[in-house]
Amino acid sequence: MRRRIVAGNWKMNNNLSDSTTLLEDLKTQDFKDENVEVFVAPSYTNLALAGTLLKDSAIKVAAQNMHQNDGGAFTGEVSATMLKSVDVSTVILGHSERRAYFNETDSLLAEKVNAALKNDMQVIFCFGEELEDRKSEAHFKVVEDQLKNGLFHIEKEVWKNIILAYEPVWAIGTGETASPEQAQEMHAYVRNTIKATYGEEIAADVSILYGGSVKPANASEIFAKPDVDGGLIGGAALDATSFAAIANAF
DSSP states (O other): OOOEEEEEEOOSOOOHHHHHHHHHHHHTSOOOOTTEEEEEEOOGGGHHHHHHHTTTSSOEEOBSOOOSSSSSSOTTOOOHHHHHHTTOOEEEEOOHHHHHHSOOOHHHHHHHHHHHHHTTOEEEEEEOOOHHHHHTTOHHHHHHHHHHHHHTTSOGGGGGGEEEEEOOGGGSSSSOOOOHHHHHHHHHHHHHHHHHHHOHHHHHHSOEEEOSSOOHHHHHHHHTSTTOOEEEESGGGGSHHHHHHHHTOO
């Protein structure tokens, strides 16, 4: 049975005080279904804090990014070994903002995936098309290329450490949301693409999240689709009540 997952990506928001308040608020929320895994991804500066404050809760901590090397002369970067040292073993890779603003290519992301898996980390791997890709009906090809170039070199046995997150770029932070039918169509396409290379079992087992302006008002309808296994949440994750409502939307 596939895992149901809701992950909150805080992006570059929340200083120490803000993070403390939000984490404490999250601990008071009623997450109704213990079978729904809940993650939060604060900034690097607040990862250790999150780990400490959430230690006795069911909420897990993820990082928003990491470097492909374990150490060295890479000023400003953070490695998998550093994340593991503060008990963070899940990392988001390939977010559209990293691809767009920091020029992260498929080949670089493949290296980051390798580094994460080498260090026994779990990867939330993001992919998705721009608006012009969808308008030109190239969205399936764009997504397929991102998946194949970034992930399809890995061995079958490490797919258990992969969570996928489809994020149509045109729906991130815009208030626009892919319709539940559009989300399902792409999620099914992704699952079939994986099946063609890795087989039915891996395709059926991998969790595929939807990311793109998910809110309490639309989460239930999106999550009800058969190939949507949860969400990668941006803005709504910065409010504990809204985030909990999304996690309870299954």
